[in-house]
Amino acid sequence: MTVETREARQPIILLTPALSTIGLLLIVPLGFVVVYSFWLRTATGADQVGFFLDNWVESLTDPFYRDILLNTIKIALITTVVCALAGYPTAYFIARSNGNRLVLLLLLMLPFWISYIIRTMSWINILGVSGAFNWALMSVGLTSEPIQMLYNEATVILGLVHFLLPFMILNVYVSLEGIDRTLEDAACSLGANRWRAFLEVTLPLSLPGLAAGGLLCFVLGAGTYITPLVLGGPTDAMFANLVFEAIITQLNWPLGSALSLMLLVVLGAVVMVYNRYLGMTQLMKGLQ
């Protein structure tokens, strides 16, 4: 064996375990889900193998599923916008701070590392009937009876924002950090005021980071089912809840397959559009 062929074979050997894991446990199963979505769950509970369009017809035409899909997109969009509005100034503050930026970033990472389920349920301690907020309201005499503030769409969005905000801030921070600060000074010396220099120089240059953060917030937000279960009411189901219901509760796996593929196609389309115009590099930077 020559040195060249060995050099060429080594990366293949190194990559094989990881790629075959992804292939066998992700790509092949996804292909299988496509096949499964055309099978049929019969009344006896057995799966009938074949090519039936029933699951797809049901998923695509039933207004119940359509409404929940639209509602999911709406909730994810609102969450993304709130994250952008709350996160951008914060990222700007960290990037431009004279203080210890590392400490500020680490502080932000702390809640990021804290268990998602704990962070989600912690809102019950704050907004619940016997939570901190109601206790404070009653203490100052604003209300005599506790108000139920939980279990609605707003608290679902609140929980999602708390979960996703660090993703947004980190991505915006990474792109702000990469901008040459003298550019803004140059704009100012040419007669722009600080605000205009920000709007016309810094903001456009940081848009890739904002887009990467937005993509993560949207995709992760739209794919969740735990937050609506913990913080939402009975009518606040999101699309992933339907998948969970079909697969785990009703055991209707063919229908669950069709529903999860629908979710994959919708969110995949968003990722593809992002990839087409902005590429994946920025996203990778933010994730590291």
Add this chain to the structure above:
Amino acid sequence: MGWFLVRGWAFLVYLFMFLPVAVVVLLSFNASQFGSFPMTGVSLRWFAELFSNEAILRAFRTSFILGLCTAMISTVLGVLASMALVRYKVPGRAVISMLLIAPILIPEVVLAVALLLFLNFLSLNKSFGMLLMGHVVFTLPFVVLVVQARLVAIKREYEEAALSLGANPVQTFFQITLPLMAPAIFAGMLFAFTISFDDITGTLFWKPGGVETVPTQIFAMLRNSISPEINALGTVMILLTVGLPLLGAAIARRMAGKINT
């Protein structure tokens, strides 16, 4: 003026991020028998109850073993793949990278459904093994990203020097490359462990009946009511998930320091 507003805004955002966490920690020391305000005193009784709760201890053990196995497997896979991508000219590199990070881009629910249905089709029932496979798949991309970022910084000259001084490739790997890579490997393992330990989305699909991890145990307990015990568990989890990475960072820095000196 503008800067003042930005600072105030950032302060509010930090407050928003920390307030819920602070309330959990605070309430876990509440002496009252309801997990709510007003606090009637400071007590450790909920921690005592927590550590005598058999179900929670079992969940802890499950999560810990699962996290450890996941971390080891996905770090081995991830480190090998990262070495190939960083060290060699690989044809089809963009596609390979895309495949390796695919589990981040695909919604976890879909990933969970796919694995569950496929393994079931192969007559493999829900089991610890299925949980482990699932956790390896969705932690792998994070390991690849973290390890790659660190590997880029290791110069190849060190290995070439060892080889030119007469070490064989195996010696070079174990005496030069591996110690240099140790911080990257460690960071990857820690990342994988933490993500696995925290996961609930996929875990609820894959876990066999009767087996609970810490997050699914908390989730099950939430269905009843929010007892101070959950807050105590939350405090322990916060200490663990915050303490581990900090500890890890400290160890990694020491290891890196030793190599540099």
